Amino acid sequence: MRPFKNNHKRQKFRNNNDRNLNRVLDTQSLVSKGNFQRKSHRSNNQNASRLIEKYNNLAREALSNGDKILSESYFQYSDHFLRVQNEREKNNTSLQNGEKQSEVKQDKFEEKKIATS
Numbered sequence: 001m002r003p004f005k006n007n008h009k010r011q012k013f014r015n016n017n018d019r020n021l022n023r024v025l026d027t028q029s030l031v032s033k034g035n036f037q038r039k040s041h042r043s044n045n046q047n048a049s050r051l052i053e054k055y056n057n058l059a060r061e062a063l064s065n066g067d068k069i070l071s072e073s074y075f076q077y078s079d080h081f082l083r084v085q086n087e088r089e090k091n092n093t094s095l096q097n098g099e100k101q102s103e104v105k106q107d108k109f110e111e112k113k114i115a116t117s
Contacts, residue, residue: 048085052078 046054059074 048081048088051081052085055081 055074055078059071062071
């Protein structure tokens with residue numbers, strides 16, 4: 001009879017360190033290849049107006065089914081995307097106003113240049 005006969009068998013339970021080590025090695029190999037990109041989990045493929053409409057429809061449907069809590073949750077998502085849309089529009093208008101002001105300043109500068117020459 002050989003001592004330690006079952007030593008070659010695989011352990012039944014792994015510890016967490018083994019799993020984390022494998023995970024770290026996998027991400028390092030991906031990074032070293034140069035094509036590793038983290039994907040943003042919060043980005044959506046749809047624009048804000050579609051998401052507002054989507055969550056409003058889901059909220060109305062949940063409310064008609066009698067689920068007030070779920071409908072309130074959907075209304076909050078809709079409200080969030082409404083704020084996002086308003087913020088984007090505000091930024092776009094401020095950028096456009098800034099461009100118009102810079103064009104006016106450029107025109108005045110050119111007029112002064114012409115007048116002085």
